[in-house]
Amino acid sequence: MAEEVHEHRLSSKRFTGVTSLNLAITIIEIIGGIGSGSLALITDAVHNFGDSLSIVLSFVAQRIGGRDQDEHATFGYHRVEILAAFINSLVLIAVSLGLIWAGCSRLFAQHQINGSVMLWTAVIGFVFNTGSALLLHSDASDSLNIKATYLHLLADALSSIAVIVGAIVVMVFHIYWVDAVLTIVVAGYVIYETVAVVQQTAAILLQAAPALNYDEVVSAMETVPGVVDVHHIHAWMEDEHDVIFSAHVNVAPENANQIEVITAAVAKKLQTEFSIAHVTLQLELTHGLHSARFAKHELS
Structure with a gap:
């Protein structure tokens, strides 16, 4: 990316x-x-x-x-x-x-x-x-x-x-x-x-969260075909310019073979619409579905 x-x-x-x-x-x-x-x-x-x-x-x-x-x-x-x-x-x-x-x-x-x-x-x-x-x-x-x-x-x-x-x-x-x-x-x-x-x-x-509208971020991610849920979001500033963003994304089972395409589409949307510099996504089928948007540190 x-x-x-x-x-x-x-x-x-x-x-x-x-x-x-x-x-x-x-x-x-x-x-x-x-x-x-x-x-x-x-x-x-x-x-x-x-x-x-x-x-x-x-x-x-x-x-x-x-x-x-x-x-x-x-x-x-x-x-x-x-x-x-x-x-x-x-x-x-x-x-x-x-x-x-x-x-x-x-x-x-x-x-x-x-x-x-x-x-x-x-x-x-x-x-x-x-x-x-x-x-x-x-x-x-x-x-x-x-x-x-x-x-x-x-x-x-x-x-x-x-x-x-x-x-x-x-x-x-x-x-x-x-x-x-x-x-x-x-x-x-x-x-x-x-x-x-x-x-x-x-x-x-202190890795405070940047000034993003997270409702809009999630809504934009869920407009990508195949995305059904977004959770466990983390966002922080690397420096005064660059936002780093990570999230777990559930995809529909029938779109499992489109994981790379979905990942690229979500990352591009985050970059172009929200000026996020570095995006890391963990794509899942049913694991964590409908979990809390902001979760405690978890192993997954």
Whole structure:
């Protein structure tokens, strides 16, 4: 049975470019943060360093995920990318919570900040972060792994904008607590955007059922000539693209010699009408007839 193959790979050139930009931002913001006394810059530097590690993890994961199926992974290694996206997102949430804590602490212990140094460092950070995000933008919608990394970079770009605004306020009005407030706001936004990725990747890793209308699926299968009953259905996501489906199908005794034709017809219907990538069917005559549609694990 033919399966649709999804290729969304981060090239070595893009990987090198994004990683180099993030390491450069980290160094620049640490120096600028220490020089200006800005908490937002220092925490963003830590965030950027974490992003560099995330990008490396994402790149390694997609290389592993591209391996062919073998006796150790009969469905392939695609879920390594899902696992990487899950870990990346959890790290991003943890870092963001740390930023919120640091920002709250700074609200009650304000320090004088050099707005000029803070501003120019933030401008450089914004340019570099935006460049990194743009390198991944085109691939982010098709891979949860790359999307998780892209969200890291986008969050950094937004952080830089907040720091720029904060630096201007510091320079013009000498209001130093704005540095902490903007850190808290941006970190909260990052958490909000990342929770969806955690939920989606966790569902895939836990083999949660995909969003299929199972009544329609069964009805479509039973329209194939010779099919009299469908039961013991199992469906799960291999990755964010491919649905795997298995079921027991009873056929009429007079159609027993048409098993291969019926199997091919049902599989094609599931692929074309419901975009199911991998179909496994167990065809039976009377065994399990009219059994529960969703059954406990059984030996058959």
